[in-house]
């Protein structure tokens with residue numbers, strides 16, 4: 023557990039803590055680095071894997087990445103975040119970049135399906151399709167479950183990889199395993215009807231992941247998302263939000279380009295907040 027240093031005062035080297043380590047968080051760190059931010063940056067990732075991009079950022083002198091450490095509680099009065107394992111991280115400025123999550127709970131047997139739920143999944147699906155096509159010796163038939171933009175993109179990805187997709191917007195009750203028993207090859211609906219193919223892809227709608235923020239009393243939108251002002255401030259001082267988790271004027275930021283430009287603008291605000299904090303301390 024880190025030595026707790028709860029404090030509402032601003033420390034000499036400003037500490038920025040980022041909850042989440044997806045594209046928005048990564049873009050923010052790059053922007054702060056480019057702007058020669060003089061303090062420390064800690065990213066909390068709830069994922070155990072360490073992708074190349076994060077390892078590159080973790081190698082920067084002022085940056086540390088805590089893998090497998092979901093931020094689970096924010097204490098805005100003492101400017102402290104606790105992780106699911108009970109580790110505590112003090113901050114001067116906290117940025118929430120927790121992204122989005124599927125709306126519905128997983129379908130029974132979803133772990134046997136291919137998932138199109140993050141942008142990285144396109145290449146994972148490509149690899150899996152290559153393997154299935156090799157085993158079948160023909161063009162695979164794919165069952166695609168989902169509505170909205172993600173399902174539209176997944177369909178394009180499947181077609182580009184040579185799969186013949188059949189799409190359903192009705193959520194299945196469960197998944198049928200293939201003869202090998204590993205991957206899913208079909209789905210069964212509530213009424214007992216079914217669809218069968220060679221593979222199943224789930225591409226379900228996502229909503230902003232705002233639970234952490236909401237539990238700390240930050241304002242969230244009725245349809246989900248952390249409410250931010252034009253400069254990425256949340257309703258609580260010292261806490262900011264960017265990326266898919268944030269909404270401005272009822273609109274989700276979404277998309278990588280938006281996440282990157284939000285990170286750039288937020289970095290400028292954080293630099294201003296950090297130097298204002300240092301001036302207060304010097305004057306004291």
Ligand SMILES: Cc1cc2nc3c(=O)[nH]c(=O)nc-3n(C[C@H](O)[C@H](O)[C@H](O)COP(=O)(O)OP(=O)(O)OC[C@H]3O[C@@H](n4cnc5c(N)ncnc54)[C@H](O)[C@@H]3O)c2cc1C
Pocket residue numbers: 041042043044045046047066067068069091092093094119120121122138139140141172175228231234264265266267276277278279281
């Ligand atoms: C299927 C799909 C396809 C897409 N295709 C495109 C595209 O072609 N072009 C484009 O521009 N955009 C695309 N997007 C959108 C783009 O991926 C998102 O806008 C972008 O990923 C947003 O980044 P983010 O960091 O805000 O959120 P996320 O990518 O969701 O990352 C958030 C990260 O925070 C982690 N996290 C969550 N909660 C916690 C917690 N409590 N503590 C610590 N870590 C936590 C999550 O595990 C995740 O790693 C696509 C999105 C999806 C879902």
